[in-house]
Amino acid sequence: MIQMLAKILAGILLFAFVNLTYAQPNYPAPTGIWCSCPPTTGIGNGSVDPVVASKPYVNGILVRVVWKDIEPNDNTYNWALIDNQISAAQSYGKKISIAVGGGPNSPNWLYSLGVQTLNYSLPFNGTIPVPWDTIFLDKWTEFITELGNRYQNDTTIQLVYITNSSQNGFEMQIPYNPTPSYASISYTDQKMIESWEQVIDAFNSSFPNHYLTNDFHPVNSSDMVGDSIYHYAKVNVGSRYGASAWWWSQNNTSVYPSQYTILQNSANTNLFTGLQMVASGISNPTAFGSGGLPDALNLAISNSLCYWEIWNNDITDGSFDSLFSNAVCSPILEVEQFNNNENVLTVFPNPSKNIFTVILKNNYIEKVEVINELGQIVFEKENIKSNEYLLDIRNHIDGIYFLKTIDNTNTVSYRKIVLLIQ
Numbered sequence: 001m002i003q004m005l006a007k008i009l010a011g012i013l014l015f016a017f018v019n020l021t022y023a024q025p026n027y028p029a030p031t032g033i034w035c036s037c038p039p040t041t042g043i044g045n046g047s048v049d050p051v052v053a054s055k056p057y058v059n060g061i062l063v064r065v066v067w068k069d070i071e072p073n074d075n076t077y078n079w080a081l082i083d084n085q086i087s088a089a090q091s092y093g094k095k096i097s098i099a100v101g102g103g104p105n106s107p108n109w110l111y112s113l114g115v116q117t118l119n120y121s122l123p124f125n126g127t128i129p130v131p132w133d134t135i136f137l138d139k140w141t142e143f144i145t146e147l148g149n150r151y152q153n154d155t156t157i158q159l160v161y162i163t164n165s166s167q168n169g170f171e172m173q174i175p176y177n178p179t180p181s182y183a184s185i186s187y188t189d190q191k192m193i194e195s196w197e198q199v200i201d202a203f204n205s206s207f208p209n210h211y212l213t214n215d216f217h218p219v220n221s222s223d224m225v226g227d228s229i230y231h232y233a234k235v236n237v238g239s240r241y242g243a244s245a246w247w248w249s250q251n252n253t254s255v256y257p258s259q260y261t262i263l264q265n266s267a268n269t270n271l272f273t274g275l276q277m278v279a280s281g282i283s284n285p286t287a288f289g290s291g292g293l294p295d296a297l298n299l300a301i302s303n304s305l306c307y308w309e310i311w312n313n314d315i316t317d318g319s320f321d322s323l324f325s326n327a328v329c330s331p332i333l334e335v336e337q338f339n340n341n342e343n344v345l346t347v348f349p350n351p352s353k354n355i356f357t358v359i360l361k362n363n364y365i366e367k368v369e370v371i372n373e374l375g376q377i378v379f380e381k382e383n384i385k386s387n388e389y390l391l392d393i394r395n396h397i398d399g400i401y402f403l404k405t406i407d408n409t410n411t412v413s414y415r416k417i418v419l420l421i422q
Contacts, residue, residue, distance in 0.1 A: 019227055025211060026155070030059065030211065030307055031059070032057070032306070032308065034058070035310060035315055036311050037061050037062060037068070046063065048063070048089050055315055062099065063339055067105055070100065073107075086154065097157070098160055102128075102163065102169045103166050106136075110135075116129070120179070122178055126315060128167070129384075140199065141198060148205070148207050151408070152208065158210070159212075160203060160210045162212055162213065162215055171246050193225055200236065200237070201236070201357050212241050213215045213272070214229075217247065226262065227262070242270040243274075245274075246275075248275035249296050250288060251287075263275070272306065272307045272308065274305065276413075277293060281294070282317050283313065293320065294323055344360065345361070352420065355390050358391075358405065370391070370401050370402070379396070385408075401418075402417075
């Protein structure tokens with residue numbers, strides 16, 4: 001029976017994980033200067049500020065709305081807030097990214113359904129649904145489905161943020177020292193991970209034509225949740241997914257080392273790994289560290305993080321116009337040509353219990369790398385200079401890995417490989 005289950009599992013893994021080909025949006029990945037503008041609430045211009053949108057170097061605007069404004073009553077939707085921002089962006093020839101925040105801005109009707117809550121007083125007074133509460137997840141994923149039904153084919157929207165119940169509804173961190181306590185509601189990292197996986201699946205299926213991202217922070221002082229979520233999104237969303245950090249500064253790269261590593265890894269495989277500046281470079285330059293906002297932007301460029309959300313007053317002030325106009329990012333992907341044609345790179349057997357045979361059809365293999373689920377290189381071999389290579393990684397634990405080959409024309413090919421227990 002165990003052998004039969006192993007064969008079934010191997011077949012499932014072979015079908016699901018070997019091919020790295022994913023559906024792609026029909027527009028270029030969002031990069032460059034985007035505005036982290038004020039939220040859209042129905043008052044004033046909303047996120048699409050006319051002064052910001054008039055700047056030629058601004059490629060787009062982050063539109064933040066909250067769940068309670070879009071679904072004020074159960075299954076009753078007010079799409080005008082988003083529709084108006086799309087129209088405003090189009091009038092200036094700009095694009096938008098969109099983030100819908102729940103958390104402390106979840107609708108009141110949700111709580112009448114019996115959703116378990118967390119209350120907190122730092123950094124502000126708030127109440128959020130417990131992220132793994134089944135009623136919350138049912139209603140949140142239902143909302144995501146309706147959001148996708150309306151906007152999944154809208155290419156003015158270039159980037160969609162995956163959001164969950166969190167301290168502010170947009171980022172990943174959860175409240176500090178809430179009531180009831182995490183211990184009293186049997187918190188575990190695994191419950192948070194499974195909540196996020198369900199939400200990622202909902203956004204992935206609801207927005208099959210868009211690039212997706214989410215912010216990364218420690219969760220309840222743990223890096224495990226973020227690391228697991230990143231791996232899950234990379235595997236299940238594929239090349240439409242890139243990581244983001246809404247805390248970017250040269251100071252914070254040492255405050256959030258695990259999340260910084262996630263960004264660096266994400267930048268290896270997509271063009272739109274992104275950031276939101278931690279503060280305004282005009283009004284709060286000391287938040288960044290030595291060199292202020294300009295050095296923070298240069299640090300991002302040096303890491304090939306090429307999507308930048310800048311606070312609106314740093315754009316409207318004009319002091320950084322020259323910096324922003326001349327900022328150029330060279331994604332790692334532009335240095336190498338990529339080949340996802342499954343007929344060019346062959347790996348067999350896959351899954352394998354011991355040795356994989358790697359064959360490159362048209363050119364010589366110069367280098368092979370094997371990358372684990374966290375983006376770490378666990379094996380590499382250079383100067384192969386043959387179109388066939390026997391890959392032996394039996395000393396590693398069983399699981400899913402990424403095989404990367406670089407040929408003599410500097411073309412890079414990827415395959416997922418599965419190592420089974422002997």
